[in-house]
Amino acid sequence: MIKYSFWNNKGGTGKTSLAFQTITMFAAYNPQARILVIDLCPQANLSELLLGGLVGGGSNNLNTLHLQNPRRSVGGYFQERLPSPYAMPNINPQSYLSQPNQFNNYIPQNIHLFAGDALVELQSNAISTLANTQIPGTNTWISIIDWINDFISAVANQYDYIFIDSNPSFSIYTQIALAASERVILPVMADDSSRRAVQNAIALTQGINLPSPIYQQHNFASMLGAAGRNPPKFHLFVKNRLTQYMGPASAYHAVLTSIDSMINNLIAQYPASLTFNNIENGVVDVRDFQTTGVVAFAMGMPFSVMQSGIYNLPGRNVQVRADYLQNCTDAMNSLVAKI
DSSP states (O other), rough: EEEEEEEEEESSOOHHHHHHHHHHHHHOOOOOOOOEEEEEEOOOOOHHHHHTTTTTHHHHHHHHHTTTTSOOOOOOOHHHHSSTTTTOOOOOGGGGGGGGGGGOTOOTTTTEOOOOTHHHHHHHHHHHHTOOBTTTBOOOOHHHOOOOOOHHHHHHGGOOOEEEEESSOOOHHHHHHHHHEEEEEEOOOOHHHHHHHHHHHHHHHHHSOOOSGGGSSSHHHHHHHTTTTTOOOEEEEEEEEEETOTTTTTTHHHHHHHHHHHHHHHHHHGGBBBBBSSSEEEEEEEOOOEEHHHHHHHTTGGGGGOOOOEEETTEEEEEHHHHHHHHHHHHHHHHHTTT
């Protein structure tokens, strides 16, 4: 089993839309692969896309899962864990999972979903308190951090790939997501805040270049290390939503070049933090999806099954051009090939 997470502690990088297209295209190209998607972002946008998007009633379908007993979502599972925080309770993991294809026939049948839930945001204070509780002989932090790992262990023989969508933060549930993954896919934009976000992401997950020595013993990586565990490695840096105006003379190009320099420094100084040993294998350029992306996400439709033509969206008809769709598909194919 290989476990990926899509994460950037900075919002607005196109993480969820990128995750949707990556996961669905990978599933379509690998129909024998058994795939579990875990949505650990309380906004649950990835779940809504998989369950039908705007046009297909993705939000209503997600609410249907939330109203079942037990609540078929990460929030439902966490609700069960709160009274039993330090040991896995006797549960049926399948009762929390769903198959998006039953709601949205554009989604490959080999994808199962552990749906997102805004309830996780409400649970986060209690989860953090439990993680910081002092109990002799019990590493309470690692017990809480392993909640999703516990769930994955319970279904390990049923899946070949796990994809986790995480929140743009470093909250306790984001740490739970990252601790359950082996490889991080980090989308970045061509702006200076994304350059800083790359630095922050490296520091937060790997404990590299921390701003002060006082953080050396009490950071995510060192606390995992104290429990005999390794933090996830960076697998791909995705330069997302690039435009035709990002030529060599642009300010955007300068930012992206500085991000390349940071990645090359990691390769040279901290190779164990990466799954690749040259920048060509660890960086992917993805052009802005533009109108094609708007239609795809409104319809809950992967590019792999999309066709050019007119689509009827709420309030207007929108045309998807064949050349634009091909550009989107080509960009995603280059990414999926590196999964």
